[in-house]
Amino acid sequence: MRIKWLATSSPPLRSARAALAALLINVPAYGDVVTSTAISMPTPATFTLSNGMQIVFLRDTRAPVSTLTLWYKAGSADETVGKSGISHFVEHLMFKSSPKQAANTLPNIVHAAGGAINASTSRDYTMYFEHIPSETLPEVMRLEADRMRNLNLTDAAVDSERSVVLEEYNMRVGNRPESRLRDEMTAALYVNHPYGHPVIGWRAEIEAMTRRDAEAYHRRYYSPSNAIAVIAGDMELQDIVALSNATFGKIPGSPYPCPSRQKWPQVPASSALRTITVSDPNVRQPQLRRSFLVPSAASSVPSDAAALEVLAKLLGRGSNSRLYRALVVDNPLATMAMASYNGDSFDQGTFSIMAEPRPGVTFAQVEAEIDRVIADMARTAVTSDDLDRAKMNLVASAIYVQEEQLGMALHFGSGLASGLTVENIARFPSQIGAVSSEQVRAAAQKWLNHTPSVTGYLVKSTSTKTEEKRS
Numbered sequence: 001m002r003i004k005w006l007a008t009s010s011p012p013l014r015s016a017r018a019a020l021a022a023l024l025i026n027v028p029a030y031g032d033v034v035t036s037t038a039i040s041m042p043t044p045a046t047f048t049l050s051n052g053m054q055i056v057f058l059r060d061t062r063a064p065v066s067t068l069t070l071w072y073k074a075g076s077a078d079e080t081v082g083k084s085g086i087s088h089f090v091e092h093l094m095f096k097s098s099p100k101q102a103a104n105t106l107p108n109i110v111h112a113a114g115g116a117i118n119a120s121t122s123r124d125y126t127m128y129f130e131h132i133p134s135e136t137l138p139e140v141m142r143l144e145a146d147r148m149r150n151l152n153l154t155d156a157a158v159d160s161e162r163s164v165v166l167e168e169y170n171m172r173v174g175n176r177p178e179s180r181l182r183d184e185m186t187a188a189l190y191v192n193h194p195y196g197h198p199v200i201g202w203r204a205e206i207e208a209m210t211r212r213d214a215e216a217y218h219r220r221y222y223s224p225s226n227a228i229a230v231i232a233g234d235m236e237l238q239d240i241v242a243l244s245n246a247t248f249g250k251i252p253g254s255p256y257p258c259p260s261r262q263k264w265p266q267v268p269a270s271s272a273l274r275t276i277t278v279s280d281p282n283v284r285q286p287q288l289r290r291s292f293l294v295p296s297a298a299s300s301v302p303s304d305a306a307a308l309e310v311l312a313k314l315l316g317r318g319s320n321s322r323l324y325r326a327l328v329v330d331n332p333l334a335t336m337a338m339a340s341y342n343g344d345s346f347d348q349g350t351f352s353i354m355a356e357p358r359p360g361v362t363f364a365q366v367e368a369e370i371d372r373v374i375a376d377m378a379r380t381a382v383t384s385d386d387l388d389r390a391k392m393n394l395v396a397s398a399i400y401v402q403e404e405q406l407g408m409a410l411h412f413g414s415g416l417a418s419g420l421t422v423e424n425i426a427r428f429p430s431q432i433g434a435v436s437s438e439q440v441r442a443a444a445q446k447w448l449n450h451t452p453s454v455t456g457y458l459v460k461s462t463s464t465k466t467e468e469k470r471s
Contacts, residue, residue: 043426044056044057044058044230044412044422044426045057045059045237045240046422047241047244049224049244049245049248049249050249051224051225051248051249051251051252051253052224052225052253053224053225053227053228053229053244053248053249053251054227054228054229054416055228055229055231055240055241055244055248056228056229056230056231056412056413056416056422057231057232057235057237057240058230058231058232058233058408058409058412059232059233059234059235059236059237060232060233060234060405060408061234062234062405063234063405064133064134064135064234065115065131065132065133065134065233065234065405066131066132066133066134066136066137066231066232066233066234066235066405067129067130067131067132067231067232067233067405067406067409068129068130068132068137068140068141068144068229068231068409069127069128069129069229069230069231069232069406069409069410069413070127070128070129070144070227070228070229071125071126071127071227071228071229071230071413071414071416071417072125072126072127072221072222072226072227072417073124073125073221073226073227073228073417074087074125074126074217074220074221074222074226075087075121075122075123075124075125075126075199076088076121076122076123076194076195076197076198076199076201077123077124077194077195077264077346077347078194078221079194079197079217082205083205083209083213083217084197084198084201084202084205084206085165085198085199085200085201085202085205085206085209086201086209086213086214086217087121087126087199087217088121088126088165088199088200088201089161089162089165089201089206089209089213089214090126090214090217090218090222091119091120091121091126091128092161092164092165093151093153093157093158093161093214093218094119094128094147094151095107095119096151096152096153096157096161097152097157098146098147098150098151098152099150099152100146100150101143101146101147103157105143106130106140106143106144106147109136109139109140109143110130110132110136110140113132113133113136114132114133115130115131115132115133115136116129116130116131116132116406117129117130117131121199122199122414123194123195123199123345123346124345124346124417124418124419125414125417125418127410127413127414127417128144129406129409129410130144131405131406134233134234134235137231137233137235137243138243138247141243141244141247141248142247144247144248145247145248145250145251148222148223148224148227148248148251149222149223149251151215151218151222153211153214153215154211155211158209158210158211158214162206162207162209165200165206166203166206166207168200169200169201169203169206172200173198173200173203174203175282177278177280177282177283177458178283178287178458180278180280181276181278181287181289181456181457181458182289182456183198184276184278184456185276185289185291185454185456186198186291188274188276188454189267189274189291189293189350189452189453189454190267190293190348191267191268191270192265192266192267192268193264193265193266193267193347193348194264194265195345195347195348220256223251223253223254223256224248224249224251224253224254225253225254226254227248228413228416228417229244229248230409230410230412230413230416231409232405232406232408232409233405264347267293267348267452269452270452273450273453273455274453274454274455275454275455275456275457276454276455276456276457277456277457277458277459278456278457278458278459279459279460279461280458280460280461281460281461281462283458283459283460283461284460285335285356286356286357286363286457286458286459286460287354287355287356287456287457287458288354288355288356288357288363288366288367288370288455288456288457288458289352289353289354289455289456289457289458290352290353290354290370290453290454290455290456291350291351291352291353291453291454291456292350292351292352292447292448292449292452292453293348293349293350293452293453294308294341294343294348294349294350294351294447295308295343295348295349296342296343296344296345296346296347296348296349296418297343297344297349297415297418297420297424298345298346298347298418298419298420298424299345299346299347299348299349299419302424302427302431303431303434303435303439304443305343305431306428306431306432306434306435306439307435307439307440307442307443308341308343308351308443308447309341309343309394309432309435310387310390310391310394310432310435310439310440311341311351311377311440311443311444311448312339312340312341312351313390313393313394314377314382314386314387314390314440315339315353315373315374315377315444316337316338316339316340316353317338317339317340318393321337321338321339322373322376322377323337323338323339323353323355323370323373324337324338326369326372326373327355327366327369327370331369332358333355333357333358333361333365333366333369334355334356334357334358334361334366335356335357335358336354336355336356337353337354337355337356337370338353338354338355339351339352339353339354340352344414344415344418345418346418346419351447351448353370355370363457367455374444374448377440377441377444377448378441378444378445378448379441379445380441381437381438381440381441382437382440382441383437384437387435387436387437387440391432391433391435394432395429395432395433398411398428398429398432399429411425412425
């Protein structure tokens with residue numbers, strides 16, 4: 001087993017506020033590009049167990065607490081046709097029993113120690129975390145290793161949890177028209193791609209899930225070679241190595257090969273302008289959304305993703321962004337306007353725009369102003385002052401991640417589980433700092449056109465029947 005320390009320009013867990021101060025001190029003169037490498041993420045140690053499991057350790061001695069985050073490289077995109085939502089369903093079932101522990105043993109131990117525990121599922125991974133006193137970490141790692149391979153399910157437990165998941169579906173999707181619009185738009189954007197179905201699954205397929213489905217999925221994907229543990233805390237490296245080998249290291253390697261995500265079908269090229277309308281009596285505020293298919297951080301060269309991050313910040317994050325000023329302040333057509341870039345995906349990501357028209361304002365009026373702002377971004381270079389301010393804000397946000405131990409572990413884990421390397425993640429501040437005005441303009445010109453994109457309209461209906469239309 002070879003332990004690798006990532007070389008960066010700052011020592012492990014440098015004070016976040018000191019790092020931010022260094023950033024502000026090293027900002028160059030007006031008009032220059034921020035390229036300082038004085039700012040970096042923490043320095044993790046990485047090693048791989050004999051069964052193929054990757055361990056990442058971030059030493060943090062600020063308090064006697066530790067965080068274990070466990071990432072399985074299996075999410076909704078890895079589900080077979082007709083089994084949408086099985087990843088999220090298994091996440092729920094992981095809190096059931098095993099031959100060595102009763103149901104909810106792990107949460108009970110964490111809560112008794114005053115810690116926090118939770119889990120989540122995404123398109124690319126399923127994640128579990130525990131934030132606990134460092135003295136509790138060995139027991140938590142033992143229990144996580146146990147349920148990695150020894151989950152014991154019964155029909156009664158599966159039936160009960162299916163009802164819980166269906167209730168969650170009703171709360172988060174069925175009774176939320178904006179969520180249904182999002183899911184319909186995602187399905188239309190990711191045509192012929194596994195990202196097209198919702199993480200929670202389609203309701204009919206959730207209802208049909210069985211114990212055998214869950215057991216087969218758990219057996220296929222929950223293995224050391226398909227998992228990453230990111231541990232942060234007040235521990236010594238040699239103790240983490242010993243604990244990892246004594247718990248996860250004892251699990252045999254899986255007979256299944258690691259999933260090949262390179263075989264995912266790709267979204268076909270299309271020149272069609274796609275629109276979706278969701279009409280529901282529960283809509284309180286009409287919404288206009290537009291989503292573009294763009295490169296993710298893992299599916300492109302780093303400079304493309306960094307340029308899209310900066311573009312999203314300039315275009316629609318905050319009260320000084322271009323869309324907010326154009327639609328809310330200068331020409332009040334909307335009550336809210338924003339843009340976001342979701343580049344945390346193994347495959348292609350999305351760039352999204354959302355606005356809420358004021359009463360009496362049509363979607364066409366709002367769309368016309370959005371198109372004008374995008375065209376201006378694609379045609380005219382942003383000023384150095386605006387560019388530097390946006391980049392400083394993004395880098396500062398990345399540095400603030402270090403202030404919270406759990407946030408730091410989640411930041412590294414989500415990147416690794418989405419196809420990035422430790423080096424990629426640590427270099428994020430310098431990649432943002434290197435973005436030029438021309439790169440931002442080029443990103444707007446190349447990616448924020450109408451194809452491939454989907455536009456969605458959320459409207460209030462006077463009928464009690466929900467309507468969803470595509471064109």
